[in-house]
Amino acid sequence: MNSSKDGTKDDVNLQNNLLLQHLKNLTAKKETVNSLKINGIFSSEKLFIRPIKACDETIYRHLFSDPEITKYTGGVVSEDQIAVCFEQSINELGAVPAQYLTWVIQEKDSEESIGILNVVLYEKPMHSAELGVMLTKDNHNQGYCSELLARFIEYFLIEKEISSLFCFSLDNNKAVTHILNKLSFTKIESAPFKKPLSDGCYWVINRGDLTN
Numbered sequence: 001m002n003s004s005k006d007g008t009k010d011d012v013n014l015q016n017n018l019l020l021q022h023l024k025n026l027t028a029k030k031e032t033v034n035s036l037k038i039n040g041i042f043s044s045e046k047l048f049i050r051p052i053k054a055c056d057e058t059i060y061r062h063l064f065s066d067p068e069i070t071k072y073t074g075g076v077v078s079e080d081q082i083a084v085c086f087e088q089s090i091n092e093l094g095a096v097p098a099q100y101l102t103w104v105i106q107e108k109d110s111e112e113s114i115g116i117l118n119v120v121l122y123e124k125p126m127h128s129a130e131l132g133v134m135l136t137k138d139n140h141n142q143g144y145c146s147e148l149l150a151r152f153i154e155y156f157l158i159e160k161e162i163s164s165l166f167c168f169s170l171d172n173n174k175a176v177t178h179i180l181n182k183l184s185f186t187k188i189e190s191a192p193f194k195k196p197l198s199d200g201c202y203w204v205i206n207r208g209d210l211t212n
Helices: 011-015 018-026 054-065 079-092 144-159 174-182 207-211
Strands: 047-051 100-107 113-122 128-135 164-170 186-188 200-206
Touching (some): 054 113, 079 100, 144 207
Parallel strands (some): 128 164
Antiparallel strands (some): 164 200, 186 200
């Protein structure tokens, strides 16, 4: 796919398989932990980001049942699995220690829910996090993905002192490569976590990269 001049073309590819992997992780035995208590409400120039709530089931179901959106995450998820994972996504916000966190993304002007942002927290690599974004079709190519990443780089690496923030992208995705390069991510050859569900590569930005 071609990238636009500002790198926003097909931003949604950045989520790739993280959200689908998140669904699988929610129903699997926990193998990773993180001692940080991370939660909260965030704001950027155009967006309001808050923890997922019971009233968000409509947007959650819409995202995971849309074939065009989920072609970037591994395919449509069954209704039963969506229901189970939605409930567990809410329950996970209160878990101690936190491991899987899900936020809803809202447009400030319209107050419309336009997507979700998911984070998986790890101790190995030490105090690291993996981030994924999923947006509705009407909100692709608006620059929202870059805006969200920039805000969460600040939150995780600077405010919460997470050591490393990872993102996954599909192979040969020029749009994503442009965004991650612009935000100072570095491509890494080997997967830091489980082998991805689809072909692609991981990118990382370290806290030290921002302070050097």
